[in-house]
Amino acid sequence: MRKPLEHYFGFSAHGTNWRTEILAGFTTFITMAYIIFVNPAILHETGMPIAAxxxxxxxxxxxxxILMGALANYPIALAPGMGLNAxxxxxxxxGMGVPWQSALGAVFLSGVIFLLLTFSGIRQLLVAAIPHQLHAAVAGGIGLFIAFIGFRNAGIIVPSPATTVTLGNLRAPHTALAIFGLLLIAVLQTLRVRASMLIGVLGTMLLGILCHQVHWQPTRYSLASLSQTAFHLDLHGALHIGALEIVFVFLFVDLFDNIGTLVAVAQRANLLTADHKIPRLxxxxxxxxxxxxxxxxxxTSTVTSYVESASGVAAGGRTGVTAIVTGLLFFLSIFIAPLVGAIPSFATSPALILVGGLMVTGLSQIEWNDPGIAIPAFLTVTTIPMTWSIANGLSFGLTSYAALQLLTGRARKTFKKDWMLYVLAVLFLLRFIYLAQT
Incomplete structure (x- = not known):
């Protein structure tokens, strides 16, 4: 049974094995397990039952x-998206006074539209429209984004009214523990230990327990709680609340966050083909x-690909087995979620910081001597973390790239082949105009 599975997932082609893939799945799960508690906390404010x-x-x-791993064979995990849940x-x-049942109906409609766009091939055209020169820029921008989140969660950087952000209190217990975790993972990576991320997270958590910094209060709930929200979506209400704007936002943000994450993880895992295409798109x-x-x-709100999947890739995950392991752990969490809640942010933030560092290494592939490529790449890299949005960074980078191609006459040679690029740039411009008016 193992041999056919290894053949299906392409273990030999990707130079991986069961141990590496399973460890990578655990690593991805641990770095994104926070969503089990953060997502319900946010959606609970709508009146939705938190246990459900x-x-x-x-x-x-x-x-x-599990579907991503089994069907698409990619080490990419999915969960309700942060930002979209907010x-x-x-x-x-x-803000708009829409019942949560109708809002779920709008999420359902956006998912159906996604499916139609996929079957029609439009989503695939959109990915193909992104210049391969920007693939590394998207990956680098997401790397900085992940690292920024890690620094913030660790308390190493904190908000400042004078300078936007500043150095936090490094003597604070949680911050000191995060710095310990950062050093531990860095040492293990230098020693080429494959499970460095997982060992670092668990080791930091253990030290936190010994220092009485892990505070855990179990809550009681069961799978039966799901009946309080399952199939409660109101499609009729969604269609009568002027849902076009709502569905469009769910659609747009998820679409381009997903594309950005996909390009970044595929780039980091060396899963792109020689002609810069993504297989099994x-x-x-x-x-x-x-x-x-x-x-x-x-x-729950829109489900999307998670940038934390890069932590599993950094741990060696290259196939869908990584995502399947992550999915199985999420399924087990239905029954043991209180235990998962014991993993504190000071233990996971060092992994996010160093994963971010690994993802920016691809920036060396960008032709920095060519302003037509360097400027869009720079805008992509910087606006992703600064606007707290993968979609915004991709918008700035792609629009500026298209503008430079048109204004410098380069577009004349490639317009027939790259027409979707310019359509996409126009859509991004219309989106920016719309956002400026709201």
Missing amino acids: VTAATCLCAAFGS YFTYTVVK NRIFFADATATIVGSLAG
């Missing part, structure tokens, strides 16, 4: 990740769209 949303979060993350709660439900998008539909039916 917790179960829905675990269930759809498990379904999406838009669902604070803009749609609390239709399967990837099918898994993503289906997971969003299942998430809306279960009772």
Whole structure:
């Protein structure tokens, strides 16, 4: 049984094995396990039962990740997206007064549209429209984004009214423990220890327990709680609330966050083909769209690919087995979520920081001597962390690239082949104009 599975997932082609893939799956899960508690906390403010949303979060993350691994054979895990859950709660439900049932209906509609765009080949065209010169820039920008999140969660950087951010209190217990974890993982990586991320996270957590810095309060809930949100979506209400804007936002942000994450992880894992294409793209998008539909039916906001998947790739994950292991752990979390809640942010933040560092190494592939490539790449790299959005960074980079191609006459030679690039640039411009008016 093992040999056919190894052949299906391409272990020999990717130079991997079961031990590496399983460890990578554990690593990805640990770095993104926070979503099990953060997502329900945000959606609970809409009036949704927290136990039901917790179960829905675990269930759809498990379904999406396993489907991605088994069908598309990529080490990319899925879960309800941060940012999209905040838009669902604070803009749609609390800001616009839309019932959470109708908002779930809007998420369902966006998932169905995703599926139609996938079957029609439009999503694949959009990915192909992104110049391969920007692939490394997207990966680098997401690397800085992940590192910024890690530094913030560790308390190494904190908000400042004078300078936006500044150095935190390095003597604070949680920050000191995070610095210990950073050093531990760095030493293990220097020694070429494959499980460095996982050992670093668990080692830092153990030290935190010994120092009485891990505070854990178990909560009681079961899979039966899911009945409070499952199939409660209101499609009729979604169609009568002027849902076009809401569906478009869910659609747009998820689409380009997903594309950005996909390009970055594939770039880091060396999964791109020689002509810079992403294999099995239709399967990837099918898994993503289906997971969003299942998430809306279960009772949670849009499901999307997670940038934390890069931590599993950094641990050696190269196939769908990594995502399947992550998905199985999410499924087990339905029953043991209180135990997962014991993993503190000071233990996971060092892994995020160093994964970010690994992802920026690809920036050396960019032709920095060519302003037509260097300027869009720079805008992509910097605006992803500075605007806290992968979609925004991709928008700035691609639009500026298209503008420079047109204004310098380069577009005349490649317009027929790259027409979708310019269509996409126009859509991005219209989006920026729309955002400026809201």
